[in-house]
Amino acid sequence: MKHAVTPLLLAAALLTGCATPYPTPQVELSHTPVVNLPHLPQPAAANGAIYQAAAYRPLFEDHRARLVGDTLTINITERVSASQTSTSELSKSGTLAAGVTALPLVAGNSFGRASAEATSANDNKGKGSNQNTNEFTGAITAIVTGVLPNGHLMISGEKQIGVNRNVDVLRFSGQVDPRSIGQGNAVSSTAVANVRIEQRGRGATADAHAVGWLSRFFLNIAPS
Template identity: 55%
Template sequence: MNRLVTRIGRSARLALLVGSAALLGACNLMPTVAKVDVAEPTSARPVAVVTPGVSNGSIFQAGAYRPLFEDHRARLVGDTLTVQIVEKVSASAKSTSTVEKSGSVDASLTALPYQGVAALGKLGVGGSSTNKFAGKGGTENSNEFSGTITTTVIEVLPNGHLLIAGEKQIGVNDNADVLRFSGQVDPRSIQPGNSVASAQIANVRVEQRGRGGGADAQKIGWLGRFFLNLLPI
């Protein structure tokens, strides 16, 4: 009876040890999300411009200047700018290499000291070698993204360029889609209607992620990921 209890205790400890090791291994194999370095913050409030009061009766105020004969365009911190996101990147590469090398050696004896020609017969040595190698490789990648987002000017750089950033969140039932964008805009690239194409924006950062049941369903469970990384094949 004591031996049976001892065996059960050992089996329980062994099972607990294996389970703990599997759990710790699974914790180390949790999926990591690739991070996009979107400029922070994604919104900004207009900065109050303090200008000395001028009592000359003029209606012009330098701190609140807006061109009279010009469409509204983003130019100050806190202004909004609509971005037409059209990003398409494709790349492909192919390589082929072939190497072939062959050689042959042939030798024969026609005479030896104190031996006649008849004694030698057709004594000879020959050899040949051939080496061949052929290899092919190829890779292809294609990404396409399109959408529209209204961003906010979060900083005006010394050269007049605008640093913009924005975020859009859409929630439906238990799912939420988040779109974040940031980049650097030359004011001269802004089109009528206060919009600009993403192709004319420098240092573009675009991030779209989902949260909720739909996003969780696309992930591999921790136990499946553990065996996927543990098995050699």
């Protein structure tokens, strides 16, 4: 009886695995905020003065990010274009002629037709061109994660949007000079140093654009 039940259990397990629905990607809400803020020092004892250096904010200018935990808007306007053209040409020709007129102990008239001629020619031409254009536009609000000794701000931000069983993830990080921050507490991505931008998707749409494991296996064996 045990031998008859075991195949049934295996068949049920296989059917259960095949019937498992496609996992739905979820927006990661448990990691908000995405930036781990450093440990804030204990505030100094109040000395009765109105001016406090640790929390100083100018009264007569727009609010701009300058302290750890502040936010600023990044306007992503990245455009990279590259082109390359190469042309090569090679031409080579040669002629060879040889003959035998006499040998020791052999009559001279025996070599009347002993001659050899050879001609070679080589012509090679090549031409190639390569062009690549990438464009990325958008906006994201980032958090100041650190302040360098020269006053530059280290920023990092992440945005996740889930629509119709698909999740789009946008991550941005870099280094900002406070003098580049414009009105509205915004800065262009072209003014940010050491930019890292990542835009990825999770779900059926992203999986459709991925290369399967079997295709990757054959690409590793014969990439071209």
